[in-house]
Amino acid sequence: MESDEKYLERKFGRQNHFAVPDGYLQNLTASVMANVSKQTECNMPNKETANAKVVVMQPWWRRTRVRIAAAACLLVAGGTAFYTYMDSEHHAEPVSNVAASNSNHNVEMGTSASYNEMADYTMLDNDDIYSLLASN
Structure with a gap:
């Protein structure tokens, strides 16, 4: 710090390199008060501007961002519901087949053994299917 x-x-x-013009401080108060009175006269509202409203224009995406967010949430929820409905309907087995497969295999759904059986x-071809049907 001292080195600086x-x-x-x-x-x-x-030496001080800054100087104030001669007589500046003697007339400073009077000039400031004159400027303040001019400013208050200019800023006085007239009848036309007293009732005027300030309207701030925002971009369209700012005005509708809540609507856009709600639409996106509905789109995601609807897509998830549709996918779940289509997936459950596509892979659903008839009730009689489920009972038969549970009694024959005794394997719980979701285990690795059930995936191995599937x-x-x-991988069965026609000859394997015929031999399985003939053995039962």
């Missing part, structure tokens, strides 16, 4: 002060003192010296069933 010493550098500035060496470079510029100790994979085995998908």
Whole structure:
């Protein structure tokens, strides 16, 4: 910190480089009061501007951002509901097949064993199917 002060003192010296014009401080109060009175006269509202309203225009996306957010939420909720409905309807088994498969296999849904059995069933060809039907 002191090195900065010493550098500035060496470079510029100790003299004040700022000066006030002669007579400025004697007339300062009078000139400020004159400017204040002019400003208050200019800012006095007349009949036309007294009833005027200030309307702030915002971009369309700011005015409708709540509506856009609500529409996006409805779109996501509707898409999720539709996907769930279509997925459950597409993979649903008839009640008789579910009872038969549960009694025959005794495997709970969602276990890796049930997925392995499903994979085995998908790899059956016609000869395997005929042999399974003939054995039962």
